[in-house]
């Protein structure tokens with residue numbers, strides 16, 4: 218299958234800062250691709266080069282096998298990490314304006330339906346909540362019914378409820394067969410939405426694959442979590458990796474039965490025991506030695 | 512040039528301007544209050560050109576015709592030394608002591624000198640050498656003279672800031688970047704900004720003119736259509752100048768600084784407030800490079816001298832050449848980011 222969007226040795230420097238340091242990507246049609254990484258990893262710089270907004274220092278971007286041209290501009294929808302809209306203009310008027318930029322635009326009613334704009338469509342855009350704003354910006358990105366949609370940290374700054382609502386919208390867009398490129402620093406979001414992810418750090422991709430395959434390739438253990446308060450001091454487990462947090466203790470084990478037997482043998486209460494699978498957060502920590510959100 | 516895209520930006524820019532009540536009010540109120548203020552300040556007896564302190568009893572004032580000169584404000588004073596220090600500091604132009612038949616002026620003060628000449632002349636008993644003649648035709652009030660300048664100046668601020676500053680704000684807050692990601696071209700975007708500001712500026716100028724004319728009744732010896740042509744051409748040149756400032760600037764502070772740097776010298780050089788008659792020839796040459804000069808000179812010629820388009824063709828040509836130059840530079844320099 219040929220890639221819809223493809224990059225080759227993509228590099229971007231800013232006065233000595235190596236923001237993007239040689240990235241090769243191939244995004245197949247219909248895929249929801251996630252670029253995952255901490256703040257400053259180079260996600261925005263990378264997507265903006267893919268969007269044709271920033272010029273790469275070196276390397277190429279190809280859309281359907283060709284360099285980015287006017288056709289590309291008509292086929293894509295973009296939601297930037299931050300965008301201002303004109304003051305004193307309503308959501309409906311914004312959709313009208315952006316719709317007129319394209320040869321063909323989706324009917325406003327359909328966008329209102331897809332992005333749940335109903336109750337604030339005719340309000341001045343300055344009077345919208347964070348979640349409402351993001352939904353309107355998503356609707357604007359969808360106005361030309363794009364083949365390829367770019368979303369740069371679409372849920373950063375939203376509360377958990379608004380974030381889940383937003384995920385629901387992205388599921389709907391995926392269901393319509395669109396290709397989506399999403400950046401985020403929420404591992405959970407990437408796990409939830411993306412068919413494939415690339416983890417970025419310091420301008421490079423340090424791991425790439427489907428979320429499940431990535432976790433399976435790096436981990437064959439699970440995590441037992443217990444409150445620190447339930448442990449006598451010092452923590453007396455030797456046969457497993459033990460990570461002591463501020464108020465929890467995490468035991469990494471391939472053999473849950475033995476670990477639990479060992480805990481019971483030391484009279485540690487299992488009343489508050491939790492067992493969780495390894496997450497992308499753990500993977501990032503494993504790959505870089507740093508927490509994703511510091 | 513795709514007219515549908517142009518129209519979409521044009522309509523939204525108009526909405527933004529017309530719904531921004533505070534800016535709109537300011538655009539109308541500022542010139543109206545300036546013109547009204549001038550009309551009031553320079554009308555009738557409100558205007559005193561000179562201030563003369565008079566020592567002692569007011570009864571002694573009857574002796575000289577000098578004390579009934581118009582446009583001199585005679586201020587009774589009691590303390591001579593305080594009054595003298597006021598003369599030194601130009602707060603009083605002259606101090607006069609009718610009883611002692613003495614007066615004091617500051618030799619450094621031009622107004623003092625003129626008063627002295629008047630004081631001597633008024634009481635001269637010799638037959639006058641010059642005989643008085645009256646200027647024929649309707650006298651031009653200061654407000655009549657200053658009004659075209661105030662309108663043009665208001666237009667200048669509206670055009671420079673309404674285009675220059677607004678585009679920089681769009682660039683800073685990321686709106687231009689969003690537009691860049693669409694098929695909209697810079698030419699369509701800039702043309703929409705210019706057209707929107709042009710008609711809005713002309714509309715507010717007409718409203719201000721018509722509104723103040725109701726109360727102040729300006730002389731109009733030429734054609735309103737010619738005046739409109741002058742203001743329209745002038746607005747285009749000023750908007751184009753704003754485009755140059757907006758082309759690359761990324762900070763609103765820098766944009767405001769540059770726009771002030773342009774507008775204040777222009778205000779001075781174009782003779783909005785006072786005639787540049789007699790100032791250094793170099794400054795007069797500089798003034799010819801300023802669009803505002805040509806707008807104001809042409810507007811004054813039409814309104815006060817009844818000039819036609821032929822008489823002011825030099826000004827119109829200068830404005831058109833400047834517009835083309837500025838516009839080409841602005842479009843060439845323009846970057847979305």
Ligand SMILES: Nc1ncnc2c1ncn2[C@@H]1O[C@H](COP(=O)(O)OP(=O)(O)O)[C@@H](O)[C@H]1O
Pocket residue numbers: 231232234235236254255256257258259260261262263
């Ligand atoms: N316009 C710019 N000028 C200079 N440095 C920049 C610019 N844009 C981004 N950078 C730098 O490049 C690096 C990557 O930034 P960015 O792509 O925004 O990361 P992310 O989106 O992952 O948070 C950061 O160190 C940032 O400071």
Ligand SMILES: [Mg+2]
Pocket residue numbers: 260261262298369370
């Ligand atoms: Mg970013």
